[in-house]
Every structure is written in structure tokens, then in C-alpha cells.
Amino acid sequence: MNAVVEAARSWIGTPYVHQASVRDAGCDCLGLLRGVWRDLIGPEPEVVPPYTRDWSEPQGDERLWRAGLAHLLPKPIGQVAPGDVLLFRMREGAVAKHIGLQAATGPQATFVHAYTGHGVIESAFSAPWARRVVARFAFPQQVSSEG
Structure with missing residues (x-):
């Protein structure tokens, strides 16, 4: 089993x-990624400041993309x-601001994400x-290897 997938699935529900970003208590999509990071790597690489639901949109700022390039x-x-x-x-035309983790690949591909109104789910x-x-x-360490 892939360690990232196993960690992500442990947040389902x-x-x-x-x-x-607290398993079983609550998270958003970024909180899910942060929690999986903590589960597999340890302390988060930076403090995430408070953000609104429309953050980055007025400025057109690709903050999540930049953070991904910095840490992944x-x-x-x-x-x-x-x-x-x-x-x-x-x-x-909107900024990219939803995150998921690929679970299965191929014809029955799935991903795990936290989605408004649904919580953490595995979707097709x-x-x-x-x-x-x-x-x-990809995660920066060999956390996704089989075993």
C-alpha cells in the first residue's frame, strides 16, 4: 500500500x-494535505496564515501553486x-485552490479530498x-514507496 494513500484514506469521514487540520474533528482541502504531511514527514514546513474562502482570488495570486513548488x-x-x-x-480564469491526493490510478482512478458539504471523501x-x-x-521524501 502507498504510504500517502494510506495516510489520506485515514482522514476519510x-x-x-x-x-x-485535525483528523476526525475537521479539515478543509489544505488541512487534509497539511495533516498527511504531518503524518508522514513531521512538522509543517511553514505556518499557514488565516485565510478566507475567497483568498487569493481578488489578486489572482497562485499561492497554493507557489507553495507546492516550494515544498513538493x-x-x-x-x-x-x-x-x-x-x-x-x-x-x-480563477486561481487554483482545491487540493486532492491521488489514490487509485487507471480506469477506476480515485482521489481523496476535503469537499464543502461532504468532508473528506474518496471520489472518482x-x-x-x-x-x-x-x-x-510528489511528496519530497520517499514516503510514497510500497511497503
């Missing part, structure tokens, strides 16, 4: 709570592997989701 390993979008961190642009990585991916990253 956690309620959606904006800005939170960028990958070609087509180089798919379990445990990848996915960055989504939910609307054309369907065409509507796949076309919203703008960046793909």
Missing part, C-alpha cells in the same frame, strides 16, 4: 471545517502515480475532475 516535487500532469498531490482550478477521478488539474506534485 473527517468533517469539512474551513481552515482546520513538481511532476508532469500526465505522469500519474498513487500519492500524487493534485492542484485543481475549479473555474476557468472522473473527466470533469481530471480536466481541472493544473499541477501535479
Whole structure:
């Protein structure tokens, strides 16, 4: 089993709570990634300041993308592997601000994410989701290896 996938799935059922990052108590999509990071690597690489639901939108600031480039390993979008961190642009022209973790690949591909109104769930990585991916990253250590 992939360590990132196993860690992400351990958060399934956690309620959606904006800005939170506590397994079983609440998290948002960034909080899920932060929690998986803590589970696998240790302390977070930087303090996440408070943010609003529309953060970065007025300025068009790709803050999550920059953070991914600073702390994760960028990958070609087509180089798919379990445990990848996915960055989504939910609307054309908007900043990319939804995060998920690739769980299964192939015809039955899935990803784990925290979604408003649903909490942390594993969703089918369907065409509507796949076309919203703008960046793909790997964790910086060999945490995603089998074993």
C-alpha cells in the first residue's frame, strides 16, 4: 500500500471545517494535505496564515501553486502515480485552490479530498475532475514507496 494513500484514506469521514487540520474533528482541502504531511514527514514546513474562502482570488495570486513548488516535487500532469498531490482550478480564469491526493490510478482512478458539504471523501477521478488539474506534485521524501 502507498504510504500517502494510506495516510489520506485515514482522514476519510473527517468533517469539512474551513481552515482546520485535525483528523476526525475537521479539515478543509489544505488541512487534509497539511495533516498527511504531518503524518508522514513531521512538522509543517511553514505556518499557514488565516485565510478566507475567497483568498487569493481578488489578486489572482497562485499561492497554493507557489507553495507546492516550494515544498513538493513538481511532476508532469500526465505522469500519474498513487500519492500524487493534485492542484485543481475549479473555474476557468480563477486561481487554483482545491487540493486532492491521488489514490487509485487507471480506469477506476480515485482521489481523496476535503469537499464543502461532504468532508473528506474518496471520489472518482472522473473527466470533469481530471480536466481541472493544473499541477501535479510528489511528496519530497520517499514516503510514497510500497511497503
